[in-house]
Amino acid sequence: xxxxxxxxxxxxxxxxxxxxxxxxxxxxxxxxxxxxxxxxxxxxxxxxxxxxxxxxxxxxxxxxxxxxxxxxxxxxxxxxxxxxxxxxxxxxxxxxxxxxxxxxxxxxxxxxxxxxxxxxxxxxxxxxxxxxxxxxxxxxxxxxxxxxxxxxxxxxxxxxxxxxxxxxxxxxxxxxxxxxxxxxxxxxxxxxxxxxxxxxxxxxxxxxxxxxxxxxxxxxxxxxxxxxxxxxxxxxxxxxxxxxxxxxxxxxxxxxxxxxxxxxxxxxxxxxxxxxxxxxxxxxxxxxxxxxxxxxxxxxxxxxxxxxxxxxxxxxxxxxxxxxxxxxxxxxxxxxxxxxxxxxxxxxxxxxxxxxxxxxxxxxxxxxxxxxxxxxxxxxxxxx
Amino acid sequence: xxxxxxxxxxxxxxxxxxxxxxxxxxxxxxxxxxxxxxxxxxxxxxxxxxxxxxxxxxxxxxxxxxxxxxxxxxxxxxxxxxxxxxxxxxxxxxxxxxxxxxxxxxxxxxxxxxxxxxxxxxxxxxxxxxxxxxxxxxxxxxxxxxxxxxxxxxxxxxxxxxxxxxxxxxxxxxxxxxxxxxxxxxxxxxxxxxxxxxxxxxxxxxxxxxxxxxxxxxxxx
Numbered sequence: 376x377x378x379x380x381x382x383x384x385x386x387x388x389x390x391x392x393x394x395x396x397x398x399x400x401x402x403x404x405x406x407x408x409x410x411x412x413x414x415x416x417x418x419x420x421x422x423x424x425x426x427x428x429x430x431x432x433x434x435x436x437x438x439x440x441x442x443x444x445x446x447x448x449x450x451x452x453x454x455x456x457x458x459x460x461x462x463x464x465x466x467x468x469x470x471x472x473x474x475x476x477x478x479x480x481x482x483x484x485x486x487x488x489x490x491x492x493x494x495x496x497x498x499x500x501x502x503x504x505x506x507x508x509x510x511x512x513x514x515x516x517x518x519x520x521x522x523x524x525x526x527x528x529x530x531x532x533x534x535x536x537x538x539x540x541x542x543x544x545x546x547x548x549x550x551x552x553x554x555x556x557x558x559x560x561x562x563x564x565x566x567x568x569x570x571x572x573x574x575x576x577x578x579x580x581x582x583x584x585x586x587x588x589x590x591x592x593x594x595x596x597x598x599x600x601x602x603x604x605x606x607x608x609x610x611x612x613x614x615x616x617x618x619x620x621x622x623x624x625x626x627x628x629x630x631x632x633x634x635x636x637x638x639x640x641x642x643x644x645x646x647x648x649x650x651x652x653x654x655x656x657x658x659x660x661x662x663x664x665x666x667x668x669x670x671x672x673x674x675x676x677x678x679x680x681x682x683x684x685x686x687x688x689x690x691x692x693x694x695x696x697x698x699x700x701x702x703x704x705x706x707x708x709x710x711x712x713x714x715x716x717x718x719x720x721x722x723x724x725x726x727x728x729x730x731x732x733x734x735x736x737x738x739x740x741x742x743x744x745x746x747x748x749x750x751x752x753x754x755x756x757x758x759x
Numbered sequence: 760x761x762x763x764x765x766x767x768x769x770x771x772x773x774x775x776x777x778x779x780x781x782x783x784x785x786x787x788x789x790x791x792x793x794x795x796x797x798x799x800x801x802x803x804x805x806x807x808x809x810x811x812x813x814x815x816x817x818x819x820x821x822x823x824x825x826x827x828x829x830x831x832x833x834x835x836x837x838x839x840x841x842x843x844x845x846x847x848x849x850x851x852x853x854x855x856x857x858x859x860x861x862x863x864x865x866x867x868x869x870x871x872x873x874x875x876x877x878x879x880x881x882x883x884x885x886x887x888x889x890x891x892x893x894x895x896x897x898x899x900x901x902x903x904x905x906x907x908x909x910x911x912x913x914x915x916x917x918x919x920x921x922x923x924x925x926x927x928x929x930x931x932x933x934x935x936x937x938x939x940x941x942x943x944x945x946x947x948x949x950x951x952x953x954x955x956x957x958x959x960x961x962x963x964x965x966x967x968x969x970x971x972x973x974x975x976x977x978x979x980x
Contacts, residue, residue: 461877482792484785484876705792738880739767740794746763 377418380678382407382668383440384421385450385460386661390428391549392574394652396452398609399474401648402658403449405640406665408647416673419665428548430459441467446678449664452657453548453573454478454521461485470680472668474660476604476626478524479737485680487687488707489664489699490657491627493528494736496604499712500625501532503727504602508623509566510538515556515580516571518545525571525604528739531748541565546572551579557587560599567623570603577605578613585618596621609652611721620719627710628656628696629723640695653721663694663708667701699732707735764888769794770818775849776800776807776831777824783849784874786822793880795820807831811843816894819844820887822870825861826851833864839897841865845890847882849874867893909947916950919957 384403386396400423407421422445426432433451437460440448448464449472451457457473464471464485471483476491504512512533516522522545530540541563544556557580560568572580581601588595602623608630611619630641630653640662644654667687675682688703700709709732715723736742773795777783780799787797800807807830809821823831825848833842848861851872861869868886870878913935920931939949 480880482789482876738793740769740792743767745765745767745769747766 377415378672378676379418379420380447380672381420381422381443381445382665383437383445383448383450384423385426385433385436385440385448386423386452387428387456388425390426390574391576392428392452394609394613395574395607395655395657398607398652398655398658399452399661401644401652402474402654402661403665405644405647406662406669409643410665410669414669414673417669419669419672426456428456430456433459434463437463437469438467441469446470446680447472447668447672447683449474449661449668451475453519455519457486458520468680470683472664474664475657476660478521478528479739480524482705482707482737484684484706486706487664487667487684487701488705488735488737489667489701490660490708491604491710491712492707492735492737493525494739494742495627495710495712495733496625497525497528498532498739498742499714499727499729500602500604500623501529501536501538503623503625503714504567504569505533505536505538508600508602510536511566512538512540512569513560513563513565513567514540514543514569514571515560516543516545517548517550517573517576519548521573522571526569528743529569531743534748535744540569546576548573548576550576553580553583554587556580557583560584561587561591561593565599568599568601570601571605573605577603578610581614581618581622606717607655607657608721608723609655611717612651612653616719616721619721620717622717623726624715624717624723626656626713626715626723628659629713629715629725630654631715631722631725632696632713634695634697636693636697637695659695660708663692663699666692666694697732702735705735705737707737709734764884765891766884767794768883768887771795772819773797773822774800774807774809774814774819775822775824776802776809776827777822777849778802778827778830783822783824783872785876786849786870786874786879789874789876789879790883793883795883802827802830805830814844816844816890820883821846822849823847823861823864823866824849824851824872825857826872828860831864835865836897838901839893841867841890841893841897845887847886906945906947909945909951912951912954913947916953919953 386400387393388397388400407419410419424436426436433456447470451473452475454477461483471486473486474489476496479493514526516526526543585595600623604625606622606624641654667690670690671683671687672678674686687701691698691700697711711729711732713728714726716726718724773790775797790797800809821844823846835842842865846864846866848866848869849872850869867889868882870882916935917928917931920934935950936946939946942949
């Protein structure tokens with residue numbers, strides 16, 4: 376007998392980070408399509424909603440989905456949207472399948488995290504930058520929890536290996552007037568930029584930075600590379616060919632992974648979504664989330680949060696990035712860190728990859744010092 | 760205030776004092792995620808069986824259910840009002856008497872029952888860091904108190920130098936300060952030592968109670 380479940384799918388296919396969110400939506404829809412052909416024990420019906428990047432809409436749509444009888448929702452890209460909807464999932468005992476890398480320091484019983492934890496993205500990047508690029512960083516980011524915390528983790532880890540942060544700047548989500556920031560960075564001449572801008576702000580920055588460097592005769596990629604934990608394939612299309620190459624990205628998935636599983640995934644994705652946006656790490660995490668959800672529903676025999684959560688604990692999946700599994704303690708995923716450099720054809724050349732999947736460490740229990748790095752006030756201040 | 764806050768609790772041991780182990784909510788499961796091992800001490804005749812003297816404030820912490828009456832008796836440090844290890848209160852009945860009892864046990868943070876997983880890290884962060892900060896403040900207060908007591912010896916030594924050399928008060932103090940720095944000692948310690956070596960020369964009204972020569976060599980703060 377086939378069990379039928381309605382599944383919420385909540386991504387902002389419109390708004391300031393729509394490009395990545397559409398890729399995530401596509402990853403989820405591909406998984407639903409494959410499951411319809413593969414499985415006859417469960418049938419999943421996606422119910423797609425679009426909060427358009429608006430926090431109030433995330434809250435309202437979560438409530439609508441959960442009060443309509445849906446108990447599992449795949450969705451959210453930004454941490455601020457996830458934090459916005461968590462109380463609603465707790466109140467109505469639903470499960471949010473969160474398919475994006477994030478800054479950690481969270482482990483909600485009503486969330487299954489299929490994206491990368493900080494020890495799987497920012498820490499490998501710190502190691503790579505310190506060993507291969509330099510020790511002076513300029514940190515920029517969108518002004519919300521992701522950039523604040525990811526920069527804090529970066530600063531502590533980078534300081535521990537002898538690095539320094541020459542400056543930190545945060546801008547509102549959606550801000551696209553970034554030429555002055557690009558000029559300020561070039562004036563400082565850091566060894567690299569650590570970028571936590573998201574969506575349209577990030578694209579505008581990459582273009583402005585290219586223009587400023589070109590005007591000043593600076594080899595952008597060779598002199599001041601930009602390193603991110605967010606930069607993905609569909610965003611390279613948005614940035615454009617002139618400004619999109621030579622950037623470093625730390626991610627558990629790149630579309631250029633040469634394994635049969637990934638070749639099959641990218642081919643299926645390309646056939647289903649020929650107009651894009653291209654597949655990326657968060658699209659893969661969404662694909663993984665739906666596949667794991669289907670197996671957990673089949674195993675649990677119900678879509679209620681508690682049994683589904685119990686069913687997904689320890690579950691493995693042959694994902695496009697390699698084998699992944701859900702850690703039964705933290706309900707985060709074991710994933711394989713990789714470092715890539717963007718190319719002019721909107722993909723990434725993989726420079727390094729971990730030999731196998733790393734366990735998630737959302738609270739950096741295994742990978743951070745006992746004591747926080749003290750924040751020292753500056754010794755000098757600008758008086759003129 | 761120390762800027763070195765504890766942010767990673769790996770290797771910690773939590774002793775959860777409650778009558779209903781496992782029913783306090785998501786405490787033990789969340790502590791596991793934070794790298795902290797949990798144990799539930801047995802309650803014998805309503806008293807928790809914990810050898811407090813064997814616990815270490817660097818590693819151990821107590822979670823005490825405020826709804827239990829008299830499960831723990833903890834002697835607080837008289838200068839800091841702190842227990843031997845950090846205490847976090849588990850609050851069920853939110854009555855002033857229960858909260859007061861937890862404060863009386865030296866709790867530096869609280870968690871509402873049933874414990875919500877999302878509240879544990881914040882409560883641990885607050886409880887342990889408040890404990891550290893208050894311990895450090897207590898040590899600093901004690902050091903300042905000792906220096907304050909020793910100011911009597913500075914006055915005596917200044918008078919002694921004035922009497923012997925004819926220097927005025929400022930010059931005599933400058934000389935004592937110079938000599939204490941040369942000896943790499945605090946001016947208070949140097950003066951106490953000087954007076955102890957010359958008890959008869961000091962004016963009787965200012966003679967220290969204990970004029971024995973001192974050993975040890977505290978560095979300047």
